[in-house]
Amino acid sequence: MTEWNAASYHKVSGPQTSWGQRVLSRLSVNGDERAIDAGCGSGRLTSELMERLPRGRLVAIDRSWNMLMTARTNLRPAFGNRVSFAQVSLPALPFANWADLVFSTATFHWIKDHQALFNNILTALRPGGHLMAQCGGGPNLARAHALAEQLMRAEPFAPYFGDWPGPWEFANAEVTAARLEHAGFTEIVTSIEEAPTTLASEADYREFVTTVIYHTHLERLPSPTLKQAFIDRVTELSGREDPPFTLDYWRLNISATRPRP
Numbered sequence: 001m002t003e004w005n006a007a008s009y010h011k012v013s014g015p016q017t018s019w020g021q022r023v024l025s026r027l028s029v030n031g032d033e034r035a036i037d038a039g040c041g042s043g044r045l046t047s048e049l050m051e052r053l054p055r056g057r058l059v060a061i062d063r064s065w066n067m068l069m070t071a072r073t074n075l076r077p078a079f080g081n082r083v084s085f086a087q088v089s090l091p092a093l094p095f096a097n098w099a100d101l102v103f104s105t106a107t108f109h110w111i112k113d114h115q116a117l118f119n120n121i122l123t124a125l126r127p128g129g130h131l132m133a134q135c136g137g138g139p140n141l142a143r144a145h146a147l148a149e150q151l152m153r154a155e156p157f158a159p160y161f162g163d164w165p166g167p168w169e170f171a172n173a174e175v176t177a178a179r180l181e182h183a184g185f186t187e188i189v190t191s192i193e194e195a196p197t198t199l200a201s202e203a204d205y206r207e208f209v210t211t212v213i214y215h216t217h218l219e220r221l222p223s224p225t226l227k228q229a230f231i232d233r234v235t236e237l238s239g240r241e242d243p244p245f246t247l248d249y250w251r252l253n254i255s256a257t258r259p260r261p
Contacts, residue, residue: 004064008211009042012204013106015197016212019251020045020105023134024052026255032056033100036124038090038133039063039107043071049103050079059095061088091117095124101132108135108254112169114176118183118256125258131185137252138192140170141213144247147237148217151230160220167216176254185256195249205245206235213247 024045032055040046040060050058060075060083062068068085075083088094090111102121111117121131145166152161171179173190180188199205210218210231218227238245 003066004215005066005211008207009067012208012211013041013044015195015249016041016106017044019134019195021048023103023105023132023253024048027052027101027103027132029053029056029101034098034126035059035101035103036061036093036095036099038093038102038104038121039110040071040085041067041106043074045105046071046083047075047078050075050083053082056082058083059086059099060084061086061090061093063087063089091120093117093120093124097123097126099125100129102129104133104135106135108133109137109140109168109170109252112167114169114171115179115182118179118185122183122185122258127258127260129258131180131254131256131258133254134251135254136168136250137170137176138172138250139248140168140250140252141248143241144209144213144238147234148214150237151233152217156226157221157230160222160226161217164220170250171252173252176252180254180256184258186259187255187257189253189255191253193251193253195251196246197249198243198246200245202235202239202245205238206231209234209238209247 029052031053033053035056035058037046037058037060040062046060060071065087068087072085091113102125151157173192177188177190199208221227221230
């Protein structure tokens with residue numbers, strides 16, 4: 001997967017920010033923690049997390065250089081050197097016994113190997129440190145991906161997809177709990193919640209799915225003409241659904257602790 005359009009993501013990521021704010025509302029902190037925001041994106045939610053840590057420090061990580069630079073522009077004026085930035089491609093996590101908190105929303109479903117991810121998060125945490133995360137899980141976007149699959153099997157798009165499985169891992173709550181336990185976590189709580197999202201207009205839908213849902217599909221198409229045709233057709237298909245321009249999001253909630261010796 002290549003780069004994200006960070007400016008567009010910052011503009012359209014209202015649903016992700018809203019879900020993340022609810023996750024933040026469940027987070028209990030003292031305010032002096034050392035935190036890692038794993039998949040900081042453009043920094044919208046990172047800013048709110050930093051406000052909860054007035055005496056703390058945070059490392060914002062993301063695979064996308066565009067996202068990191070946008071996040072730095074958004075965060076440095078308010079938080080100075082209390083926030084730092086590192087380009088990291090999960091499940092790799094180059095920290096050991098450093099963080100009191102690993103926080104993440106709308107990221108882990110882009111990582112295929114969740115067991116390696118949880119193993120590395122446990123290593124990054126200090127004993128007693130906490131993982132608080134949310135990502136896509138269970139039947140997340142099954143309908144939205146089914147619309148795309150109709151096109152992926154048809155001309156002129158079929159030659160570019162083959163048996164492409166996509167870059168996602170939408171685990172359920174039970175599998176996730178077992179992976180966390182295997183990694184060595186305790187106090188494990190996982191759950192799935194439905195979060196359908198209807199875009200206000202065809203134009204909003206088109207911009208959102210181009211940036212967030214189908215950007216990995218579009219990367220496989222070799223020309224702007226084919227990319228545009230793909231988005232035109234999937235937008236037409238979604239417009240025929242009831243309700244139209246609705247994304248069938250499901251969120252996987254994750255909470256776990258690295259045990260003390």
